[in-house]
Amino acid sequence: MAGRVRIVDVASLAGVSTATVSRALSSPETVGQETRQRVMDAVRATGYRINSAARDLRQRRARSVLILAPNLANTYFSRIFAAIQEEASSVGLTVQISDSRIGRDKLVSLGYDGRADGIVLLDGTIDPKVVNGWNLPLIQLSEWNDAYDAPRLVLDNPGAARLAVDHLAKLGHRRLLHVSGPEDNILAQTRRDGFLSATGELGLKPQVLQGDFTLSSGTEAARRWSDLPRRPTGVFCASDECAWGFISECVRLGFSVPGDVSVVGFDDIDFAAHFLPALTTLRQPREEMGRIAARQIIRMIAGSAAEGGQDDDMPGELIVPKLVVRSTTGPAAG
Numbered sequence: 350m351a352g353r354v355r356i357v358d359v360a361s362l363a364g365v366s367t368a369t370v371s372r373a374l375s376s377p378e379t380v381g382q383e384t385r386q387r388v389m390d391a392v393r394a395t396g397y398r399i400n401s402a403a404r405d406l407r408q409r410r411a412r413s414v415l416i417l418a419p420n421l422a423n424t425y426f427s428r429i430f431a432a433i434q435e436e437a438s439s440v441g442l443t444v445q446i447s448d449s450r451i452g453r454d455k456l457v458s459l460g461y462d463g464r465a466d467g468i469v470l471l472d473g474t475i476d477p478k479v480v481n482g483w484n485l486p487l488i489q490l491s492e493w494n495d496a497y498d499a500p501r502l503v504l505d506n507p508g509a510a511r512l513a514v515d516h517l518a519k520l521g522h523r524r525l526l527h528v529s530g531p532e533d534n535i536l537a538q539t540r541r542d543g544f545l546s547a548t549g550e551l552g553l554k555p556q557v558l559q560g561d562f563t564l565s566s567g568t569e570a571a572r573r574w575s576d577l578p579r580r581p582t583g584v585f586c587a588s589d590e591c592a593w594g595f596i597s598e599c600v601r602l603g604f605s606v607p608g609d610v611s612v613v614g615f616d617d618i619d620f621a622a623h624f625l626p627a628l629t630t631l632r633q634p635r636e637e638m639g640r641i642a643a644r645q646i647i648r649m650i651a652g653s654a655a656e657g658g659q660d661d662d663m664p665g666e667l668i669v670p671k672l673v674v675r676s677t678t679g680p681a682a683g
Contacts, residue, residue: 354396411466413466415447425633429490430444435640453476466485467487468646469490470490480494503666504670510539523554526558526570527555528566541587558573563594565594571602582681584610584611588614593624615631629674629675
C-alpha cells in the first residue's frame with residue numbers, strides 16, 4: 350500500500366474494527382485464533398508497523414502490572430509472583446512488585462502516577478476509599494475485602510479448615526486446638542470460623558489460641574499448649590510457618606509429633622514436604638491462582654484500553670483446597 354499505513358487500513362483489510370486490531374497486537378490472548386490470524390495476515394500484507402512508544406504515550410499506558418502484597422519476605426507469595434510474571438511477560442507486560450504497607454499517601458497516588466495499567470492486590474486491609482479511588486483495572490487475590498469494587502480470586506478457607514478438622518477427627522482426636530492468624534485478617538477470620546463450625550458439627554472440643562501466621566507465634570502457642578491441664582491432641586495452625594514454630598517448640602519441650610500431638614498447617618509452601626517430620630497441610634495452588642489472576646487482569650487491561658473502561662462484571666472465583674497428608678498427623682494416643 351502506498352503512503353503511511355494506518356491501523357484503519359489493517360482493520361479494513363481484515364474485516365474487523367480498529368479496536369480488534371489493537372487487541373490482536375497488544376493482547377493476542379483476548380482475540381479468537383481465526384480473527385487474530387486475519388489481523389496478522391492484514392498486518393503483513395499492508396506492512397503496518399506499530400509505534401509502541403507513541404501508542405503507549407498516547408493511550409497513557411505503562412504496559413505494566415503492579416502487584417501489591419503485604420510482607421514481601423513471606424515465602425507464600427513466591428510462586429504467585431512467578432506465575433503472574435510469566436503470564437504478563439507472554440503478552441509484553443512488565444511486572445512491578447511493591448509492599449502494600451508503603452503508606453497512605455503513596456497508595457493514593459497509584460491510580461494516577463502512570464506506573465501501571467492494572468493492579469493485582471493481595472492485601473484486604475487497605476482503606477476501601479483508597480482502593481476504590483484508583484480507577485484502574487483491579488483484581489483481589491488470596492485476601493479480599495467486601496468493600497472493594499473489584500472481582501476476587503480466593504481460596505475456600507472455611508472449606509479448608511473443615512478438611513483439617515475432618516482429618517484429625519478421623520484419626521480419633523476429640524480435643525482440637527486452632528492457632529489462628531492476625532485478628533484483623535480476613536484469611537485468619539474465615540479459617541477460624543471454619544474450624545469452629547466444623548468442630549461444633551462433629552461434637553468436638555475446640556480451643557483457639559491467637560497467633561499471627563509467624564514462626565514465633567507457633568512457638569509461643571506450643572508453650573501455652575504445654576501448660577494446659579488437658580492438652581488437645583490435634584492442632585490446626587493457620588499457616589505452615591506457624592505450624593513449624595509449634596512443632597519445633599514441642600520437640601524442644603520433649604513432646605513427640607505426631608505421637609503426643611498431631612499438627613496440620615496451611616499453605617503447603619515449598620519447604621513443607623522437606624521439614625522433619627514432613628508437614629501435613631492444606632495446599633493452596635499458588636501457581637494456578639497467580640496464572641488465573643494474571644489472565645484476568647490482562648483481559649481487564651485489554652478491555653480498558655479498547656473500550657475506555659474496565660470489566661466490572663467479571664465474576665469472582667473460588668479455589669478448592671486440598672489436604673496433603675504427610676508425617677505430622679497420626680492416630681490420637683490411647
